[in-house]
Amino acid sequence: MNDDIRKSNGHLNGHGNGKISDLEEERKKRTPKHPKPPKEPFLNLPPVTKALIAVIVGLHFILWALVKTTNGEMVESLVYRFAFIPARFSGTMPSDIWSLFTPITYAFFHGGWFHVLVNSLMLLALGAGFEKNVGPRLTLFVFFVSSIFAAFTHFILGPSSPSPMVGASGGISGLFGALLYILFLRGQFGTPAMFKKAILVFIAISVIFGFLGGPGGAAIAWAAHIGGFLCGIVIIHTFRKKKI
Numbered sequence: 001m002n003d004d005i006r007k008s009n010g011h012l013n014g015h016g017n018g019k020i021s022d023l024e025e026e027r028k029k030r031t032p033k034h035p036k037p038p039k040e041p042f043l044n045l046p047p048v049t050k051a052l053i054a055v056i057v058g059l060h061f062i063l064w065a066l067v068k069t070t071n072g073e074m075v076e077s078l079v080y081r082f083a084f085i086p087a088r089f090s091g092t093m094p095s096d097i098w099s100l101f102t103p104i105t106y107a108f109f110h111g112g113w114f115h116v117l118v119n120s121l122m123l124l125a126l127g128a129g130f131e132k133n134v135g136p137r138l139t140l141f142v143f144f145v146s147s148i149f150a151a152f153t154h155f156i157l158g159p160s161s162p163s164p165m166v167g168a169s170g171g172i173s174g175l176f177g178a179l180l181y182i183l184f185l186r187g188q189f190g191t192p193a194m195f196k197k198a199i200l201v202f203i204a205i206s207v208i209f210g211f212l213g214g215p216g217g218a219a220i221a222w223a224a225h226i227g228g229f230l231c232g233i234v235i236i237h238t239f240r241k242k243k244i
Contacts, residue, residue: 048136049127052143053120056168059108060116079109083164084151090159103151104144109166111218119168126172130179139175142235146174146228153227165221170228177202177232185240202229 045053066075084106087093110116131139150170180198183189189198203226210222 045124045128046131046136046139048139048143049123049131052127052168053123056108056110056123057116057120060110060113063109064113079166080164082106082109083166084154085164086155086159086161089155092160093162103148106151106164106166107143107147107168107171110168111166115167115214119172122172123168123175126175126179130175130182133179133182138239142174142178142232143171145235146177146231147171149231150174150221150224150228154221154224157223163219165224167221169221170224173225173228174232174235177229178236179232181233181236185236199229199233202226 063075063079066072081098082102082105084102085093085099088095088099088102110119127139127143130142147168147170150173151165154165154170177199180189180195184192184195189195206222206225206229210220210225212220214220
């Protein structure tokens, strides 16, 4: 009887030493492995903001490369054709079918790499925040309509001006005004008096920079900034009954 017990114990010990590790390995194989969460990209930009920055930087890079490989006359002619020139719309300068598109196309051409860098950073800061709040469709709508209205404001204050205007600042100003108004509607910007004061401050800063000029004495289309900014506010005010 004692011998049987010892054999039995020996059988159990042998089973434990030879089989338990195998069972654990088998259990690990059968246990479903949870996939690792994907790593967040360093710059998690929403699609419209990313596309606008890519077009602006990419277009300027192409033009810059063409200037380096050619005499630059073709590039100058191309920019001049697609820039917004008020005199084309007042009849004091000849225009063609392409002039009709310039209230939009001017926004994607820039005067230099510094101009591109500033507007890209502004889009990165304002466009991404705005798009994450309201979505891609309204972001595109605000940017393009504000760009058009910015050109219109620039035209009103100088209809016979032959100077070409380029840059995405009008559309970006629209995104800024729209974002401020959304924060105000959500109660995150303070009282109506504070919001009105912010509008006046933006207008004052735009006028001051317009008179001071940009780097190297470049002219700043301050009226376009104001027009785009106010347009963004008006758009959100129009859509304020929707969930924004």
